[in-house]
Amino acid sequence: MENEKIIELKNIVFSYGNFKAIDNVTLDIGKGIYGLLGPNGAGKTTLMKVILGFLIPSSGSGTVLGYDITDSPLEVRKRIGYMPESDCLIPGMDAVGLTAYLGELSGMPRQEAIKRAHEVLYYVGLDESRYRKVETYSTGMKQRMKLAAALVHDPELLFLDEPTSGMDPQGRKEMLELINDIAAKGTMNIILSSHILADVEASCKHVLIMNKGKIISEQDIATALNMGALNIIELKLNGDAAAFKEKMAAYKMEQDDKGVYRIHLPADFPLQSLFKTAYDSKVQIRHFRKSKVTLEDAFVTAIGKGDANAH
Ligand SMILES: Nc1ncnc2c1ncn2[C@@H]1O[C@H](COP(=O)(O)OP(=O)(O)OP(=O)(O)O)[C@@H](O)[C@H]1O
Ligand SMILES: [Mg+2]
Known part of the structure; x- marks a missing residue:
């Protein structure tokens, strides 16, 4: 069922x-891989824990x-794999022992848990270090170990909280490849929380943007990048740009090191009025083109709107 919730x-x-970390969140998530994106303190980890x-x-x-989160938390947890943000490794245990133990905690019989522990540790690339005490692991190895632990009981839903946190570029790339591989198998639904846009852009089909305890945007990545809602125009101005900038002060405008401005406009903004404003400001527009919208643009715009609504 494609539309299954x-x-x-x-x-x-x-x-x-007294601090409302989750502020009246209403949300439907279907099958697939979702990115939960938001700045530090937005409430991503709290939402996962709820x-x-x-x-x-x-x-x-x-x-x-299908299970109620408050009435059936054990049923819920059996079916969810959780890779937490913080370290959850038990010192003194080796990776096989710990992964198998966590599998048992999720309801697996001991022998099966041990067998699966070997499999998932191999899958995340830790097979050679699987008998090492987990406290001797590097940060990247700990992240892999946490992913293995989240996968051991073959959950239907996987929560990955900042999975690339603290990893070097190569490790990060490999972690994202693993996540993409899991997603490609199509048997697990994934929610990946991150404040790193590139991670979400690299692996997710849908993006939820969270800020200050609220979900402020919910879209396909493709739509977010296509952004019916946002139009970014690149301009080069000849003459004194100050008057032009003042007249356009309501819109976010940045300038790159080559002097090109990027103006973030709503999709329905009449572009001819840009030329009129330039004319009125006695500047010439020398270069004009639509700019590619990045997820970062979408993110900044959504957060800006969220803040505007909050005030
Ligand atoms: N145990 C706690 N006691 C009090 N406040 C908390 C606690 N845990 C989190 N908070 C606060 O709740 C808010 C949301 O925190 P949360 O950890 O869910 O954010 P986050 O989006 O996961 O951030 P990050 O990107 O830094 O992981 C923050 O303002 C945080 O300071
Ligand atoms: Mg967090």
């Missing part, structure tokens, strides 16, 4: 003390794979 949340609120049933929302409701 994997996660359904309704009006979820979660607070740490969905996993580790944190109990103060209001709202939700289901994951």
Whole structure:
């Protein structure tokens, strides 16, 4: 079923003390691979923990794979693999022992868990180090180990919280390749949280943008990049650009080191009025073209809008 809902949340609120970390989130997630993108402190990790049933929302409701997040957290967790952001490795255990142990905690019989531990450690590239104590692992190896642990019980849904965190460029590339490989198999649904745009762009089909406890945008990556909602124009100006910039002050405008301006305009902005504004400002437009919208542009625009709505 293509349209099957994997996660359904309704009006979820979660607070740490007085601080609302999740602010009335309503969300439907279908099959596939989703990026959860947002700046530090947006609430990505908290949202994952609420969905996993580790944190109990103060209001709202939700289901994951058909199970209620507050009534059936164990059923939920059996079916979710979670690669946490923080270290969750138990010192003194080797990778095989720890992965198998975590498999057992997810309900696997011991022998099966051991067998699968070997398989997933091989898959993430740790087979040669699988009998080493996990505390001796490098950061990159720890990330791989955490991915293996999240995969051991063959979950239907995988939560990856900042999977490339602390990895060097080669390790990051390999981690993203693993994630793409898992996604390509098509049997696991994935939610990948990151504040790194390139990671999300490299592997996800859909993107959820989160800021200040709210989901502020939900789109296909392709749509986000195509951005019906955003039009970025590159311009070179001849003459005194100050007056032009002042008249266009309502729009985000940046200038690169070659002097080319990029103006972020709404899609329905009448482009001829740019020329009129230039004329009125006594500047000439020397170079004019539509710029490629990057996920970063989409992200910045969405966050800007979210902030505007919050005030
Ligand atoms: N245990 C806690 N007690 C109090 N406040 C917390 C706690 N954990 C998180 N917060 C606050 O809740 C907000 C959301 O935090 P969260 O860790 O979910 O964000 P995040 O999007 O995962 O950020 P990051 O990209 O840094 O991982 C932040 O403002 C954070 O300071
Ligand atoms: Mg986090």
